[in-house]
Amino acid sequence: MVNAQASLPILFFDSGIGGLSVVKEARIVLPEHPYVYVADDAAFPYGDWEEEALRARLVELFGRLIARFEPALIVIACNTASTLAIADLRAAYPGQSFVGTVPAIKPAAERTRSGLVSVLATPGTVRRQYTRDLIGQYAASCHVRLVGSENLARLAEQYMREGFVDEAAVRQEIVPCFVEQEGRRTDIVVLACTHYPFLVNRMRKTAPWPVDWIDTSEAIARRALALAQELPQPQRQGLDLAFFTSGNPPPALSRLVGGFGFAVAREP
Numbered sequence: 001m002v003n004a005q006a007s008l009p010i011l012f013f014d015s016g017i018g019g020l021s022v023v024k025e026a027r028i029v030l031p032e033h034p035y036v037y038v039a040d041d042a043a044f045p046y047g048d049w050e051e052e053a054l055r056a057r058l059v060e061l062f063g064r065l066i067a068r069f070e071p072a073l074i075v076i077a078c079n080t081a082s083t084l085a086i087a088d089l090r091a092a093y094p095g096q097s098f099v100g101t102v103p104a105i106k107p108a109a110e111r112t113r114s115g116l117v118s119v120l121a122t123p124g125t126v127r128r129q130y131t132r133d134l135i136g137q138y139a140a141s142c143h144v145r146l147v148g149s150e151n152l153a154r155l156a157e158q159y160m161r162e163g164f165v166d167e168a169a170v171r172q173e174i175v176p177c178f179v180e181q182e183g184r185r186t187d188i189v190v191l192a193c194t195h196y197p198f199l200v201n202r203m204r205k206t207a208p209w210p211v212d213w214i215d216t217s218e219a220i221a222r223r224a225l226a227l228a229q230e231l232p233q234p235q236r237q238g239l240d241l242a243f244f245t246s247g248n249p250p251p252a253l254s255r256l257v258g259g260f261g262f263a264v265a266r267e268p
């Protein structure tokens with residue numbers, strides 16, 4: 001007899017294509033599970049949203065997503081959404097298992113030699129109390145510079161869709177991360193937005209000096225793996241589906257998600 005639970009998907013969520021950087025890692029450690037990808041592209045970019053309005057949107061949207069997909073597990077592959085609303089989502093949907101994505105401040109603090117660490121994120125993530133608390137808790141002995149980027153998530157979307165990005169524009173966004181102080185230099189930049197790993201080679205190329213770029217996608221995939229081990233044996237059937245809240249992603253985006261193993265579902 002088929003175990004109905006076995007075909008319940010793992011739902012990956014982001015405001016756009018950023019969550020695909022987590023999917024890429026998850027496919028390696030969780031290849032058998034059915035996935036659903038949801039991009040709230042109608043509301044992209046999240047970085048600019050006022051907190052209360054975004055929190056309300058997320059709680060309402062997840063109510064619909066949970067009712068529709070009955071996900072076995074939800075991976076919020078978005079720092080801007082997780083740092084704002086993970087606690088609200090857990091409180092609103094207590095029966096549901098969530099994996100959040102938060103800035104890798106702890107590993108950065110453990111790894112830095114110079115003591116100068118920068119966190120590159122959306123303006124929303126930089127403003128969050130959650131982010132400040134992580135710094136207070138894990139990086140009190142470091143000098144942490146928070147850099148809120150207005151444009152990088154959009155540049156990453158453009159790069160992934162068109163294969164081209166203005167390198168000078170990337171450089172302009174990352175330069176504030178590079179600090180020199182009393183003969184020491186920033187040696188770690190935390191990529192605290194799931195869109196940014198897609199631009200890391202351009203960042204390396206345009207950086208004023210070499211640094212270690214830390215992102216959380218592998219750690220998130222491993223956390224999902226740990227939770228998925230408690231689920232029934234998966235049964236993946238056919239292609240996974242991607243949903244865009246705009247209902248109308250451009251063809252380049254459909255091609256892109258196709259490369260990650262998703263077919264775009266026409267209705268949101």
Ligand code: DGL
Nearest residue numbers: 018045046047079080194
């Ligand atoms: N990918 C998202 C994150 O991890 C946010 C991008 C945006 O919507 O501004 O923060």
